[in-house]
Amino acid sequence: MTDLLSPFFSHIQDxxxxxxxxxxxxxxxxxxxxxxxFDGVEFFLFGILEVLALYLVLRPLEALRPAEKWSSxxxxxxxxxxxxxxxxxxxxxxxxxxxxxxxxxxxAMLRFNGFIPFTLEGLxxxxxxxxxxxxxAYLIVLDFAAYWQHRLQHxxxxxxxxxxxxxxxxxxxxxxxxxxxxxxxxxxASWFAGIALVIGxxxxxxxxxxxxxxxxxxLAHANIKLSFGQWGDCLLVSPHFHxxxxxxxxxxxxxxxxxxxxxxxxxxxxxxxxxxxxPYEGPTGIFDQRNGRDYGHSFWGQQKRxxxxxxxxxxxxxxx
Amino acid sequence: xxxxxxxxxxxxxxxWIGLAQAEVAIVLNSGDGTVSLVDKTTYQEIKKIYVGRExxxxxxLPDNSALMVANSVSNDLVFLDPISGQIKSxxxxxxxxxxxxxxxxxxWFATTSLxxxxxxxxxxxxxxxxxxxxxxxxxxxxxxxxxxxFLFVTLQGSDQLAAIDLLARKVAWVIPVGKxxxxxxxxxxxxxxxxxxxxxxxxxxxxxxxxxxIQKIQTGKGAHNLFSMGDGLRFLVxxxxxxxxxxxxVNTMKVENTFAVPGGPDCMELSADRKELWVTSRWLRQxxxxxxxxxxxxxxxxxxxxxxxxxxxxxxxx
Numbered sequence: 132m133t134d135l136l137s138p139f140f141s142h143i144q145d146x147x148x149x150x151x152x153x154x155x156x157x158x159x160x161x162x163x164x165x166x167x168x169f170d171g172v173e174f175f176l177f178g179i180l181e182v183l184a185l186y187l188v189l190r191p192l193e194a195l196r197p198a199e200k201w202s203s204x205x206x207x208x209x210x211x212x213x214x215x216x217x218x219x220x221x222x223x224x225x226x227x228x229x230x231x232x233x234x235x236x237x238x239a240m241l242r243f244n245g246f247i248p249f250t251l252e253g254l255x256x257x258x259x260x261x262x263x264x265x266x267x268a269y270l271i272v273l274d275f276a277a278y279w280q281h282r283l284q285h286x287x288x289x290x291x292x293x294x295x296x297x298x299x300x301x302x303x304x305x306x307x308x309x310x311x312x313x314x315x316x317x318x319x320a321s322w323f324a325g326i327a328l329v330i331g332x333x334x335x336x337x338x339x340x341x342x343x344x345x346x347x348x349x350l351a352h353a354n355i356k357l358s359f360g361q362w363g364d365c366l367l368v369s370p371h372f373h374x375x376x377x378x379x380x381x382x383x384x385x386x387x388x389x390x391x392x393x394x395x396x397x398x399x400x401x402x403x404x405x406x407x408x409x410p411y412e413g414p415t416g417i418f419d420q421r422n423g424r425d426y427g428h429s430f431w432g433q434q435k436r437x438x439x440x441x442x443x444x445x446x447x448x449x450x451x
Numbered sequence: 452x453x454x455x456x457x458x459x460x461x462x463x464x465x466x467w468i469g470l471a472q473a474e475v476a477i478v479l480n481s482g483d484g485t486v487s488l489v490d491k492t493t494y495q496e497i498k499k500i501y502v503g504r505e506x507x508x509x510x511x512l513p514d515n516s517a518l519m520v521a522n523s524v525s526n527d528l529v530f531l532d533p534i535s536g537q538i539k540s541x542x543x544x545x546x547x548x549x550x551x552x553x554x555x556x557x558x559w560f561a562t563t564s565l566x567x568x569x570x571x572x573x574x575x576x577x578x579x580x581x582x583x584x585x586x587x588x589x590x591x592x593x594x595x596x597x598x599x600x601f602l603f604v605t606l607q608g609s610d611q612l613a614a615i616d617l618l619a620r621k622v623a624w625v626i627p628v629g630k631x632x633x634x635x636x637x638x639x640x641x642x643x644x645x646x647x648x649x650x651x652x653x654x655x656x657x658x659x660x661x662x663x664x665i666q667k668i669q670t671g672k673g674a675h676n677l678f679s680m681g682d683g684l685r686f687l688v689x690x691x692x693x694x695x696x697x698x699x700x701v702n703t704m705k706v707e708n709t710f711a712v713p714g715g716p717d718c719m720e721l722s723a724d725r726k727e728l729w730v731t732s733r734w735l736r737q738x739x740x741x742x743x744x745x746x747x748x749x750x751x752x753x754x755x756x757x758x759x760x761x762x763x764x765x766x767x768x769x
Contacts, residue, residue, distance in 0.1 A: 138736070138753065145714060145734045149694075153715075153734075157673060157692045162631040162649035163589060163607050165673075165691070165715075166757070169734060170482075239567035243585055247526055247546050259541070262484060262501045 140176070148172045167227075171220060177342055178218040185214075185346070189305040189353045198356045198374055198412045201302055210306035212430050217309040218345070226320040234324040241328070248329060269330075270340055271396070276326045278392055278399040280319060285388040289448070290318065292440035295383075296433050299426035301416040303377050305353040308345065312437040344395055352377075356412060364408060365401060368393050375407050377415040384418065476720070476729055476763040477536045478738055479506040479520060480755025486520065487738075487754040488536040491763060494740065494750040500538065502529045508550050508718075509760040513557040513575070518762055521548035521562065528578070533764050542578060546571065552602070554595040559617060561602055563590040570604055570615065582620055586613055592634050592676075596659070597641045603659065605632040605646055612646060612657060626662050629655050634676035638701050639683040645701070647674040647688060654688055654699060670697040670706055678719040681767025689716040689730065696730065696741070710746035712739050718760050721767045731758040 152168050216222050241248075251268045252258045258265045284294040293315040300307050311319075351373040358364055358371035368391075376382055376391035383389050390407040393400045400406035420426070427433035475497065476489040484506065488498040503522030506529070511518055517530040517539055528542040546569075548562040553575055560575040570590050572582040589608030596603070601623065602615040610630050616623040630650025637644055643665070644657040652674055656666035671690025678687045680698070685707065688697045696716055697709040714735030721728050727749070728741040738758060740750035 141736045141756075148734055149715070153692055157650075160630045160650040162673060162692070166733075169757075235566060239564075239569060239585070242546050242564070242567055243569060243583060247544055250525070252525065253543065259503075260501050260538075 144169075144173050144176055147176065171224065174220045174223065174342070178220060181342075181346060182214065182218055185305055185349050189350060189355070192355045192357070193305060193353055196356045197354050198370065199303075199354055199414060201354075204302060204304075206300065206302050206428065207304050207306060209428065209430055209433070210300060210304060210310045213309040213311070214306045214349075222309075222313070222316060226317065229317070230320050230324050234328065238328055250330060266340075270344070272330065273323070273326065273340060274393070274395045275399060276323070277394040278403075280322050281392040281394065282387070282403075282405070284315070285383060285392070289441060289444045290315070291383070291388070292444045293318070293437050295417055295440065296426060296437050298377060298382050298415075298417050299420065299433075300377075301379075301414060301420065303352055303354060303374070303415040305349050307352040308348045313434060314437065314441070347395060361408075365397055368395055368397055371411075372397055372408070374415065375409060375411045378411050379414045379416040379420070380418055381407070381411070382415070382417065474534060474764055475536050476738070476752075476761060477509065477518060477531065477533075478731060478752075478754045478758050479509055479760040480736075480757065481505050481507045481759040482756030484522070484525075485755050486531070486536060487752075487758070489738065489752050489754070491765075494752050496752060496754060498536070499755065500536070502538065503527055503541075507759045509762050510551050510553070511762070513553050519551065520760075521545070521551050523547050523549045523564075523566070533762070545578065549590075550592050552593045552595055554599045554602075554617075555597050556599045558599060559595065559602070561593055561595070563593055563604060565589055565591055565607070568608075570602070572602065572615070572617070582615075582617075584615060584622060586622070586625075587611075591632070594635050594637050594644070596637060601659070603635055603637075603644055605635050607631055607633055607649075610650075612644070614659065614662075624662050626657075626664070628657060628664060629653070629667070633674075634678075634688075636677045636679060636686060643701075645677055645686060645699070647677055649673045649675055649691070652690070652693075656704060666704060668699065668704055668706065670699065671695045671709060676717055676719065678721065679767070679769065680721060680725065681769070682725075687719055687721070687728065689719060691715045691717060691733075696728070708746065710741065711748070712741060713748070714739065717758075720761045720763055722763075723765045723767055725767060729761055729763070731761050733757050733759065 148169050152172055156168055284290045293312040296312045297310050351368045353370050355370045359369040364372050372391055387405050390405050391400055392405055427436040474491050476491050478487040484504045485499045486502050487496045490497050502520055503525035505524040506520045506522045509518055509520045518533040520529045526546055528545050530539045532539055547564040547567050549565040550563045552561050557575050560573045562571050568588050570584045573580050587609045591605045591607040593604045604613045610627055611625050612628040613625045614623045628646050629648035632646045632648050634647035644659050646655045648655050652672050653667045653669045654674055655664045658665045670688045671693035673690050673692030674688055675691045676689045686699045688699055694713055695709050696712045698707040700707050712730050714732030716730045717733050718731050726743050728743050730739045732739045738752040738754055739748055742749040
C-alpha cells in the first residue's frame with residue numbers, strides 16, 4: 132500500500148526506525164520485536180498522513196456543505212483525541228500486546244493438533260496468484276463480520292451500554308469514527324481475532340485492510356451533506372446513509388434497535404432488512420439525551436460513565 | 452517490408468530466449484507476498500510475481516530441480532524454477548512454514564513455525580508430516596547435524612538452543628545460548644554450532660556434543676544471520692542493527708573483516724566466484740550488492756516490502 136508513496140515514504144520510515152525505535156529496542160534487548168516495531172513505525176507514519184488528509188479534505192467539506200449547522204464545535208475536540216489515539220497506533224499497540232499473544236496461543240494449540248484454518252484461497256483456488264481479488268474477497272468477509280458485530284452492539288443490552296458512547300456524539304464529525312469505549316474496542320479486536328482464527332489470517336494481516344478502509348469510515352461520519360446517489364448509497368456507506376444510523380430518534384430504536392448498521396457495504400443492510408434509505412439531516416445522538424442523560428464530556432469522563440452503564444446492566448441482569 | 456517484419460519477429464524471439472535464460476536473483480518480499488526477479492547483469496528488477504502471504508525463506512530441493520519458497524501465512528510451499536524464477540507448482544497444507552532445512556541424507560525436511568512456537572519434521576520424500584514439537588519460544592532458524600541424528604533450533608523468544616533427537620523422536624536438550632538467538636550454522640568439521648545472538652551482538656560457539664557455549668565472538672550490533680562463504684573456513688554474519696556484515700574465520704574463531712551494508716542486512720547470497728555479495732536490506736526495501744574486493748556497496752536494487760530470503764543459482768558451494 133505504501134508502495135504508492137515509495138520510495139520517499141520508505142526512506143522516511145527507515146530514517147525514523149533506524150534512528151529512534153531500533154536503537155531503543157536493541158538497548159532493551161527486545162530484538163525479537165524488530166519487524167513488528169518496523170511495521171508499527173509504518174502504521175504511525177501512515178496515521179499522520181491519514182489524519183492530515185482527513186483534515187485537509189473532509190474539514191473544508193464540513194465547512195462548505197454541513198449536514199447540520201452547529202452554533203459551536205464544543206465536544207468535537209474529545210473525538211480528535213480518540214482519532215489520534217487510534218490512528219497513530221496507541222490503542223492498536225495496546226490491543227496487539229494484549230490480544231495477539233492469546234490469539235496466537237489458541238492458534239498454536241489448534242495447529243499443533245492438526246487443524247489448519249481454511250483460507251478463502253483454499254476454498255476458491257482461482258484466488259491464488261490474484262492478490263487484488265483476494266484482498267477484495269477478504270474485505271467482503273470482514274465487512275460482513277463487522278456488520279454482525281455492529282448488530283450485536285445494538286442488540287445486546289450490555290454491549291450497547293458501551294457502544295452508546297459512540298452514538299452519544301451530538302456533533303458528529305469526521306473525527307467521530309474512533310469515539311469508542313476502550314472495552315468496546317477490546318471486544319471488537321477480539322471479535323476480529325476470532326474471525327482471523329477461523330479464516331486463517333493473523334490479525335496483523337488486517338492492518339492493510341484497516342488502513343485502507345478507515346478513511347471511508349471517517350467520511351461516513353463526517354458532517355457533510357453528501358449522498359452517493361440512489362445506487363451509490365446501496366454500494367458504499369455514504370455520510371447520508373450513516374447519518375440515519377446516528378439519528379437521535381432512529382439510531383437505537385425499532386425492532387432491530389437501529390438501522391443502517393453496515394460499515395462499508397450497505398448490501399448487508401439490504402439483505403437483512405435493516406436498511407433505511409430516507410432523507411435525514413437532523414440531529415444525531417441518543418433519544419435519552421433529550422431528557423438530559425449525560426454520557427460524559429472528557430475522554431476519561433466518557434470511559435468512566437461507560438463502565439458505570441455496563442455495571443448497571445450487568446447488576447440488573449443478575450438481579451433478574 | 453515482409454523481410455523487416457520477419458527480422459523483427461526473429462529478433463524478438465532471440466531476445467525472449469535470452470531473457471528466459473538469463474540468470475536471475477530471486478528475492479522474497481515478505482511484506483508484499485511477492486518474489487522479485489532481478490537480472491544479475493543489469494541489477495534491475497525485471498518482474499515481480501505474487502506467490503502467497505508472507506514468504507520469508509527459500510531453499511533448493513536436494514536435487515536442485517526446484518527452489519522452494521515457504522509462505523508462512525498461506526500455509527504452503529511454492530516451487531520455482533531456480534534459473535528463471537517462474538512458478539512450477541504449489542504444495543498446500545504445510546502449516547505456517549517459516550525457516551526450512553533438509554537433512555544431509557535427504558530423508559528429513561523440517562520447518563519452524565516462528566509465530567506459533569512449533570517445529571514440524573516431514574519425510575522429505577512426499578512431504579509427509581512425521582514429527583511435531585512444541586517449543587518455547589519463537590523457534591527461528593534451524594540446522595541438521597551432518598550425521599542426521601539431531602536437528603538444532605534457535606529459540607529467539609526464550610534465548611535458548613534446542614536439540615531434537617530424530618532417532619528417539621524427542622527434544623533431547625535445551626540450553627541457554629544468549630539473548631535473542633537467530634541464525635545457526637554448523638562448522639565444517641561438524642563439531643560446533645555457530646549462533647547469531649542479536650541481543651548480545653555476538654556469535655555464540657556451541658559445543659553441541661557437550662551442550663555448552665564455549666566462546667562468544669563479538670561481531671556487531673544485532674548479530675543475526677550466518678552464511679557460509681563456501682570455502683570451509685569462513686562465514687558471513689549479518690549485524691542487522693549495526694548495518695554491517697562481518698567475516699568470521701572458524702579456524703581462528705576471529706572476525707577477519709567487517710564492512711557496511713545499509714538498511715538492516717538480513718539474508719545473504721554469495722556469487723560462485725566470491726566477488727559479489729547480495730544482501731537483503733529489509734528496512735530499505737532493497738537488495739544491497741557488495742563488491743567483495745573493495746567491500747563497498749556497488750549496486751542497489753529496489754525490490755518490495757521487507758525483502759527477506761534471497762537466492763541465485765550460481766552461488767558458492769553450500
